[in-house]
Amino acid sequence: MRKPIEEKTDKIRQRLSDLLNEGPMLPGSIKKQWNVCGMPGCRCKDPNDPRKHGPYFQLSFTLAGKSTSMFVKEEEFALMMVMTERYRRFKALSLLLVHRLPPAQ
Ligand SMILES: [Zn+2]
Numbered sequence: 528m529r530k531p532i533e534e535k536t537d538k539i540r541q542r543l544s545d546l547l548n549e550g551p552m553l554p555g556s557i558k559k560q561w562n563v564c565g566m567p568g569c570r571c572k573d574p575n576d577p578r579k580h581g582p583y584f585q586l587s588f589t590l591a592g593k594s595t596s597m598f599v600k601e602e603e604f605a606l607m608m609v610m611t612e613r614y615r616r617f618k619a620l621s622l623l624l625v626h627r628l629p630p631a632q
Pocket of ligand 1: 563571
């Protein structure tokens, strides 16, 4: 007879496996940002109606203890969002699996 803990972890393992089959993952989060440049008289510094440059999409992540960020092209934004969301689900599921494992005897 199977123990309930194994049934629970089996479900999580299956969900993890499904997730891995969905496609590649990307750590971190993507933020939309607008910038102000240094050019005098530019629209971004207009005293009455400042219009910043952008939006720019920036991916920031920490991997192996190292923080990195990079710009993402607008046409890649949607795909990158899917990939970072996938990684978030991967981390959450992995944590569930670890928490459900029985402690060492
Ligand atoms: Zn400007």
